[in-house]
Amino acid sequence: MDRIVIEGGAALKGTLPVSGAKNSAIKLMVACLLTEQPLTLRNMPDLADTRFLTVLLQRLGVKVTREADVMILDGHDVSSAFAPYALVRKMRASFNVLGPLLARMGHAKVSLPGGCAIGARPVDLHLQALEALGANLEMHEGYVYATAPRGLKGAEITFPFVSVGATEHALLSAVLARGTTVLRNAAREPEIGDLAHCLNAMGAKISGIDTDTLIIEGVKRLSGADWSVIPDRIEAGTFACVAAMTGGEVVVDRVRVDTLQALIAKLREAGVEVEEGEASVTIRRDPSTRLKAVDVTTEVYPGFPTDVQAQFMAVMTLAEGESVIRETIFENRFMHAPELSRLGARIAVHGGEARVTGVEALHGAPVMATDLRASVSLVIAGLAAEGRTEISRVYHLDRGFERLEEKLAACGARIWREEGDGDGSVEAAAE
Numbered sequence: 426m427d428r429i430v431i432e433g434g435a436a437l438k439g440t441l442p443v444s445g446a447k448n449s450a451i452k453l454m455v456a457c458l459l460t461e462q463p464l465t466l467r468n469m470p471d472l473a474d475t476r477f478l479t480v481l482l483q484r485l486g487v488k489v490t491r492e493a494d495v496m497i498l499d500g501h502d503v504s505s506a507f508a509p510y511a512l513v514r515k516m517r518a519s520f521n522v523l524g525p526l527l528a529r530m531g532h533a534k535v536s537l538p539g540g541c542a543i544g545a546r547p548v549d550l551h552l553q554a555l556e557a558l559g560a561n562l563e564m565h566e567g568y569v570y571a572t573a574p575r576g577l578k579g580a581e582i583t584f585p586f587v588s589v590g591a592t593e594h595a596l597l598s599a600v601l602a603r604g605t606t607v608l609r610n611a612a613r614e615p616e617i618g619d620l621a622h623c624l625n626a627m628g629a630k631i632s633g634i635d636t637d638t639l640i641i642e643g644v645k646r647l648s649g650a651d652w653s654v655i656p657d658r659i660e661a662g663t664f665a666c667v668a669a670m671t672g673g674e675v676v677v678d679r680v681r682v683d684t685l686q687a688l689i690a691k692l693r694e695a696g697v698e699v700e701e702g703e704a705s706v707t708i709r710r711d712p713s714t715r716l717k718a719v720d721v722t723t724e725v726y727p728g729f730p731t732d733v734q735a736q737f738m739a740v741m742t743l744a745e746g747e748s749v750i751r752e753t754i755f756e757n758r759f760m761h762a763p764e765l766s767r768l769g770a771r772i773a774v775h776g777g778e779a780r781v782t783g784v785e786a787l788h789g790a791p792v793m794a795t796d797l798r799a800s801v802s803l804v805i806a807g808l809a810a811e812g813r814t815e816i817s818r819v820y821h822l823d824r825g826f827e828r829l830e831e832k833l834a835a836c837g838a839r840i841w842r843e844e845g846d847g848d849g850s851v852e853a854a855a856e
């Protein structure tokens with residue numbers, strides 16, 4: 426298994442280019458099941474997750490070609506409605522094939538999903554939404570068996586709380602339903618807006634985009650489209666945290682600045698200089714000064730993202746004072762805390778609250794990645810730690826960060842990958 430090795434202590438200088446958003450790309454890929462025409466996706470990140478989903482979609486009969494950052498998905502010959510455990514357990518978004526397969530084929534058998542182990546992560550809201558749209562659902566041995574012999578029909582759905590995945594799944598399912606669907610208390614994450622705009626480019630009729638009420642007038646069929654994935658706000662936020670932590674001057678480039686506001690406000694509060702450009706943010710910090718501790722509470726968009734909580738915690742380990750970090754989205758998303766402590770961080774976790782008492786220095790150590798964003802928080806801490814940090818289980822990192830070591834090394838970070846034994850191919854890991 427590969428590991429990442431870091432010799433910490435270098436202040437960064439240069440430009441960090443941001444790739445297309447993982448959490449948008451993998452939902453957009455699923456949209457290809459809704460049309461017999463090719464869907465062209467540009468600015469596609471090349472990640473373990475996009476590769477896993479490619480394997481699953483190919484298994485369903487989609488032809489997928491990729492050249493550089495352009496992916497073409499041709500769902501003309503989709504013939505299977507079976508999404509097996511081996512492929513769905515690897516990533517959460519693959520569960521979203523259920524609704525589109527039902528809409529297209531009238532039936533589907535899809536394994537319950539996996540994804541980062543950051544909480545129980547049930548799919549009850551997804552299933553309730555599908556039932557409201559007229560699906561018959563049964564569960565056996567870890568699989569959802571779904572039928573909708575007469576197709577799906579529009580419905581009024583009010584989510585009891587905000588769920589990104591359930592909103593997207595309902596959206597993907599409702600576009601081809603008969604009649605109008607209204608989704609209330611819908612999530613407003615930018616990736617949902619990206620999906621909705623792409624579906625509209627394919628001929629869907631969705632209004633209320635970027636609000637908490639989505640109105641979907643079902644259409645009979647969708648066509649192909651040519652769509653460019655929005656920039657990854659989580660990768661951008663991660664890079665901003667890297668620069669805040671190491672000091673120096675870094676331009677985080679090819680971003681949507683409006684999607685980064687909650688993090689930018691917190692970085693400024695901590696004493697980081699953030700200059701907003703049209704499609705970039707410049708992060709500056711004199712490495713000889715200390716950051717100030719600030720408190721953070723994760724919230725649904727436009728609040729502070731849970732997917733940047735681990736990275737921000739890493740930054741706070743060296744800040745002056747005590748920072749209280751509250752995680753409100755997932756019940757078990759502090760697994761990075763004990764690993765950060767191996768580097769000398771002082772963190773006390775009680776339930777959904779972590780108290781970080783800033784220390785003057787971190788010291789390199791062997792650590793283990795436990796989930797995607799936790800793994801990059803260890804990279805951030807390692808870049809600022811004195812000495813050598815070795816991070817194992819970096820397959821978590823590869824789910825969501827494209828060429829991370831390469832991008833950081835180009836700005837002066839001393840970071841590299843050491844390849845381990847074994848066949849790490851996507852196909853092998855999926856078996």
Ligand SMILES: CC(=O)N[C@H]1[C@@H](OP(=O)(O)OP(=O)(O)OC[C@H]2O[C@@H](n3ccc(=O)[nH]c3=O)[C@H](O)[C@@H]2O)O[C@H](CO)[C@@H](O)[C@@H]1O
Nearest residue numbers: 448518546547548549550551588589590591731732754755
């Ligand atoms: C692939 C993808 O886009 N993943 C993102 C997505 O995850 P995901 O779509 O899984 O996150 P949700 O917004 O659905 O989850 C929010 C909360 O609702 C709970 N819940 C969710 C669905 C359900 O049917 N029942 C239920 O109880 C979850 O356990 C969690 O506690 O949004 C999260 C919140 O921004 C991000 O951290 C993930 O990176």
Ligand SMILES: C=C(OP(=O)(O)O)C(=O)O
Nearest residue numbers: 517518540541732797798
């Ligand atoms: C938690 C994440 O992904 P997933 O929902 O696929 O586990 C993430 O992207 O941080």
